[in-house]
Amino acid sequence: MSSFPYEMMFEKQDMLERLDITILWGHYEITVFRFHLTSFPPGRVVEFHNHSEFEFHFIPRGKGEVILGDQKYPLSEGMFYLTGPGVMHRQEAAADESMEELCL
Numbered sequence: 001m002s003s004f005p006y007e008m009m010f011e012k013q014d015m016l017e018r019l020d021i022t023i024l025w026g027h028y029e030i031t032v033f034r035f036h037l038t039s040f041p042p043g044r045v046v047e048f049h050n051h052s053e054f055e056f057h058f059i060p061r062g063k064g065e066v067i068l069g070d071q072k073y074p075l076s077e078g079m080f081y082l083t084g085p086g087v088m089h090r091q092e093a094a095a096d097e098s099m100e101e102l103c104l
Contacts, residue, residue: 009037038101040093048090055083055103062099066091
């Protein structure tokens with residue numbers, strides 16, 4: 001048995017994208033278009049970028065940091081953050097540890 005519950009997604013990182021996921025939250029209906037696992041080796045940097053939609057980021061393992069606009073935030077296992085349309089952000093795994101990220 002794997003100690004990392006998302007282990008199977010390393011081979012098929014987008015396997016959950018095939019599911020039709022819609023979440024009702026009060027008066028809101030949230031439809032998940034993309035759901036994938038991204039692995040950041042130690043020190044990997046994803047330079048500033050943005051998306052045209054909201055993106056939820058969950059850190060199931062590892063540590064790193066995210067810069068949202070001009071604010072830097074440490075990331076560690078179990079943390080969750082949200083980026084919105086047009087929000088510039090930069091992601092980086094810690095120099096000494098990889099970081100996995102589930103994105104919706």
